[in-house]
Amino acid sequence: MIFSKWWSIPGALAVLLFLVCSTDAQQPRPIDEITNLAENVYLFRHQSHQAIFIVTPAGVIVTDPISPDATAWLKIKIAALTDQPVRYVIYSHHHNDHISGGSVFSETAHFVSQQAARPKILQAADPDIPVPDLTFTDRMTIELGGKQVELIYTGKNHSDNSLVVLLPQNRLLFAVDFIPVETVAYRALPDAYPDDWIESLKQVEQLDFDTLVPGHGKVGTKEHVRLFREYLEALRLAVSEQIRHGATLEEAQHQVRLPKYEPWQSYADWFPENVAGMYRYLSQQAKK
Ligand SMILES: [Zn+2]
Numbered sequence: 001m002i003f004s005k006w007w008s009i010p011g012a013l014a015v016l017l018f019l020v021c022s023t024d025a026q027q028p029r030p031i032d033e034i035t036n037l038a039e040n041v042y043l044f045r046h047q048s049h050q051a052i053f054i055v056t057p058a059g060v061i062v063t064d065p066i067s068p069d070a071t072a073w074l075k076i077k078i079a080a081l082t083d084q085p086v087r088y089v090i091y092s093h094h095h096n097d098h099i100s101g102g103s104v105f106s107e108t109a110h111f112v113s114q115q116a117a118r119p120k121i122l123q124a125a126d127p128d129i130p131v132p133d134l135t136f137t138d139r140m141t142i143e144l145g146g147k148q149v150e151l152i153y154t155g156k157n158h159s160d161n162s163l164v165v166l167l168p169q170n171r172l173l174f175a176v177d178f179i180p181v182e183t184v185a186y187r188a189l190p191d192a193y194p195d196d197w198i199e200s201l202k203q204v205e206q207l208d209f210d211t212l213v214p215g216h217g218k219v220g221t222k223e224h225v226r227l228f229r230e231y232l233e234a235l236r237l238a239v240s241e242q243i244r245h246g247a248t249l250e251e252a253q254h255q256v257r258l259p260k261y262e263p264w265q266s267y268a269d270w271f272p273e274n275v276a277g278m279y280r281y282l283s284q285q286a287k288k
Helices: 002-026 068-081 119-122 194-205 222-243 249-255 269-287
Strands: 034-040 043-046 048-056 057-064 084-092 110-114 134-136 139-144 147-153 163-167 172-175 210-213
Touching: 034 068, 034 210, 043 068, 048 147, 048 210, 057 068, 084 139, 084 147, 084 269, 110 119, 110 139, 110 147, 134 139, 194 222, 194 249, 194 269, 222 249, 222 269, 249 269
Parallel strands: 057 084, 084 110, 110 134, 172 210
Antiparallel strands: 034 043, 043 048, 048 057, 139 147, 147 163, 163 172
């Protein structure tokens, strides 16, 4: 009896461990998730999109609302954290997959974007995307409840109106779609300005912060800005060499490999598209 018990313990542990691990692996990631990044600063994730929000004693500052589904849930979660209303909604750039759904906050909030985003949002005329009533060209500071929020335009990159949100007190930067963390760029660089993008990243490298929060994927550090800039530079150089040797787009896609970046997220799927985007951009630039 004693022997059988003694022998059964490792067996039971193994079964238990297997169950724990397998349920863990099978557990679907929740659609919506809120995690605490710093004091009163939260990461809000909805499917593959994410944004930050800041709770202060004088109101809440929300960045990209993401979608109506996302904000329906977010509004409830914010109300559980504070009785203060949302005072500002900051749009990172005009792409609607990041900024839809803010209308649930329109009774109490100002909507903020970089200047060039406004006409595009106006033109889209989407009732779920309130038109910004506050815009700026280079820099804007929001001070609310003792919290300082710097909005900075670092030039064209993934769009012509991407802003970064800098929280100097938390040494944290939120930047969407143009500084992915150890991830290649999105598909064929739609809507992008690759040369300005590289310059824009150099400007971000001059800012003072430690934590980098992107609009998709894992949270990183300031170091990831340089790594992504070096990736874009390497991509640009490799593709421009192909063009110089008269390679067609298909040949360039076949030839260009950047093995250093193979471990990065989405390399297998998007790297050939990144090559295509850069190829089209550089070919057009050469004609100018
Ligand atoms: Zn975008």
